[in-house]
Amino acid sequence: MSTFVFIDHIDGAITKTAGELLTIARRAGEVTAVLVGTPGDGTKAAAAINSFGANKIIAIEDSAINDHPSALVAQGLADLLLEKGATTLLIPSTARGKEIAARVAVRTNSGIITDAVDVTADSIATQSIFGGSAVVHSKVSKGIAIITVRPNSVEPESKPSTCDVEVVSPKLTPTKVLISNREPAKRGGRPELTEASIVVSGGRGTNGDFAPVEALADLLGAAVGASRAATDAGWYPHSHQVGQTGKTVSPSLYIACGISGAIQHRAGMQTSKVIVAINKDPEAPIFEVTDFGVVGDLFAVLPQATSAIAARKG
Amino acid sequence: MKIAVCVKQVPDSWAEKKLNASTKLIDRESVDAVLNDLDEYAVESALQIVEANGGAEAGHTVTLISMGPERATEALRKGLSMGADDAVLVSDVALAGSDALATSLILAKVIQRINPDLILCGTESTDARMSVIPSMLSERLELPQLSFAGEVNVSADQVSIKRVTDEGVDSMNSPMPVIVSVIEKINEPRYPSFKGIMAAKKKKIEVLSLVDLGVSAAEVGGAGAWSLVNDFNEQAARSAGVKVTDEGAGGTALSEFLAEKRLA
Ligand SMILES: Cc1cc2nc3c(=O)[nH]c(=O)nc-3n(C[C@H](O)[C@H](O)[C@H](O)COP(=O)(O)OP(=O)(O)OC[C@H]3O[C@@H](n4cnc5c(N)ncnc54)[C@H](O)[C@@H]3O)c2cc1C
Numbered sequence: 001m002s003t004f005v006f007i008d009h010i011d012g013a014i015t016k017t018a019g020e021l022l023t024i025a026r027r028a029g030e031v032t033a034v035l036v037g038t039p040g041d042g043t044k045a046a047a048a049i050n051s052f053g054a055n056k057i058i059a060i061e062d063s064a065i066n067d068h069p070s071a072l073v074a075q076g077l078a079d080l081l082l083e084k085g086a087t088t089l090l091i092p093s094t095a096r097g098k099e100i101a102a103r104v105a106v107r108t109n110s111g112i113i114t115d116a117v118d119v120t121a122d123s124i125a126t127q128s129i130f131g132g133s134a135v136v137h138s139k140v141s142k143g144i145a146i147i148t149v150r151p152n153s154v155e156p157e158s159k160p161s162t163c164d165v166e167v168v169s170p171k172l173t174p175t176k177v178l179i180s181n182r183e184p185a186k187r188g189g190r191p192e193l194t195e196a197s198i199v200v201s202g203g204r205g206t207n208g209d210f211a212p213v214e215a216l217a218d219l220l221g222a223a224v225g226a227s228r229a230a231t232d233a234g235w236y237p238h239s240h241q242v243g244q245t246g247k248t249v250s251p252s253l254y255i256a257c258g259i260s261g262a263i264q265h266r267a268g269m270q271t272s273k274v275i276v277a278i279n280k281d282p283e284a285p286i287f288e289v290t291d292f293g294v295v296g297d298l299f300a301v302l303p304q305a306t307s308a309i310a311a312r313k314g
Numbered sequence: 315m316k317i318a319v320c321v322k323q324v325p326d327s328w329a330e331k332k333l334n335a336s337t338k339l340i341d342r343e344s345v346d347a348v349l350n351d352l353d354e355y356a357v358e359s360a361l362q363i364v365e366a367n368g369g370a371e372a373g374h375t376v377t378l379i380s381m382g383p384e385r386a387t388e389a390l391r392k393g394l395s396m397g398a399d400d401a402v403l404v405s406d407v408a409l410a411g412s413d414a415l416a417t418s419l420i421l422a423k424v425i426q427r428i429n430p431d432l433i434l435c436g437t438e439s440t441d442a443r444m445s446v447i448p449s450m451l452s453e454r455l456e457l458p459q460l461s462f463a464g465e466v467n468v469s470a471d472q473v474s475i476k477r478v479t480d481e482g483v484d485s486m487n488s489p490m491p492v493i494v495s496v497i498e499k500i501n502e503p504r505y506p507s508f509k510g511i512m513a514a515k516k517k518k519i520e521v522l523s524l525v526d527l528g529v530s531a532a533e534v535g536g537a538g539a540w541s542l543v544n545d546f547n548e549q550a551a552r553s554a555g556v557k558v559t560d561e562g563a564g565g566t567a568l569s570e571f572l573a574e575k576r577l578a
Pocket of ligand 1: 204206228229230242243244245257261263268278280281284296297299327352
């Protein structure tokens with residue numbers, strides 16, 4: 001067994017998911033953490049990676065790596081995995097992570113399993129499919145087991161280690177794609193949707209006014225989600241969409257406000273631990289999956305709930 | 315310009331999907347099959363690109379490419395009735411149970427055969443939801459890829475897109491041939507007109523087998539699968555819990571529920 005974890009990071013600051021993947025990978029024994037970035041990123045990330053018990057840290061560094069989409073990252077990563085004889089690779093199941101994983105699978109002629117919510121010591125992946133209505137266990141049968149793992153799948157457990165960073169700078173062949181302009185998303189102060197332990201979402205019922213949704217989210221330290229009706233209307237960016245063609249979230253608490261609960265929306269939130277909904281329509285399908293439902297106007301119920309919680313918090 | 319659009323027939327996203335106990339694959343018999351909703355955006359993009367560049371008169375064509383059972387011709391007819399010119403379907407019993415590696419291998423063979431300038435894909439299929447085919451095609455064909463396009467423009471031999479992801483919006487471009495995947499916010503797919511539906515009946519769908527593509531049965535399908543399902547189990551449906559009607563204290567009741575669950 002030779003387990004590798006692809007470390008997601010922004011300029012050397014590792015994401016929460018990186019810690020989760022290292023925690024899962026440790027079950028199989030020795031873990032090699034691989035980070036791909038610009039020169040210096042490996043050193044910057046080392047302490048954080050060492051807090052999750054990595055046995056080896058390899059940084060693939062190239063000063064132009066950020067000027068290219070996933071193709072270059074996949075090149076460097078695939079060559080390294082083949083050279084080191086990796087048997088398993090865990091990658092975060094994000095849009096970019098899946099692109100890299102798909103490319104590495106072809107480059108190394110390996111099988112790929114996406115959207116795992118758990119992985120055993122012998123690389124059997126658990127997937128929760130069809131909005132949580134079935135749980136599947138699968139295994140890669142050819143090449144390296146390439147498994148993308150959803151954020152928030154496990155609680156990251158720290159374990160100190162002290163390895164140095166091995167920096168490699170392979171020669172990567174650039175593609176013909178050029179990035180001419182970048183508009184980074186405004187992060188705001190809220191947690192990332194798929195990483196958040198509480199999500200408050202708004203739908204068509206907000207009529208474009210997300211203020212009460214955001215007020216409760218901020219009080220609870222939650223991320224803000226949206227239904228497709230709300231993102232289609234341009235009330236919230238697509239990156240906040242929850243559901244079949246948006247994000248799959250599995251927080252401890254999901255609060256749906258003015259969302260009817262169409263099957264495609266439920267596909268993205270049904271595995272949340274506790275589900276709460278506020279909807280004017282007592283027949284709304286969302287109430288079929290809620291632990292606590294309030295039939296009422298969100299513009300009355302949300303502010304009242306928010307001030308009651310604020311009062312209790314003191 | 316020759317445009318190819320990769321499309322897939324999938325179970326209707328409004329239906330409850332299930333796995334078949336013996337094959338451990340999606341049960342496709344028990345639900346309505348439709349053209350993957352997300353591929354409709356790719357078909358619409360192709361048609362709009364043709365229209366923006368002089369139309370069919372200028373020699374631009376749109377070919378749909380798919381892999382699936384014979385029945386997938388129904389989904390192809392939908393794309394043809396929207397306005398695509400013709401279609402290629404790879405259908406072979408040996409393809410049953412193919413995974414993404416096999417699917418990308420087959421689609422790449424067809425693309426090599428028709429040699430398009432631009433290859434369009436949806437971001438993912440609504441059944442498997444892996445979102446890996448466009449990147450796999452890019453690797454297999456050694457062609458550049460522009461993914462998650464919320465806007466596509468073609469001029470001369472350059473394609474430029476606005477890539478929309480969590481990280482933000484990136485403007486990027488590439489010379490053709492190139493693989494582009496589009497997101498659902500890019501356009502509003504047209505409904506086929508009556509005229510379009512009638513015309514589609516006469517459009518050509520070429521059906522190819524593995525032999526036609528020079529691929530051996532052992533490389534694909536369940537036999538050649540790169541990954542396998544060990545087992546699966548159905549989860550109990552969530553049951554509805556407490557429902558209160560707001561008569562002035564709904565918000566307070568909600569806050570009490572959260573306090574009791576130690577969630578707020
Ligand atoms: C292929 C495909 C993929 C899709 N993917 C997604 C996806 O990823 N995510 C997604 O969300 N949808 C998705 N959809 C769309 C989905 O089918 C629904 O159309 C969508 O979820 C509806 O959003 P909504 O619940 O906000 O709007 P509606 O269905 O219009 O519901 C609005 C709800 O708000 C309630 N309401 C109105 N006013 C108030 C008020 N003042 N207070 C309280 N309640 C109020 C109403 O009673 C109603 O139940 C997809 C559809 C397809 C075909």
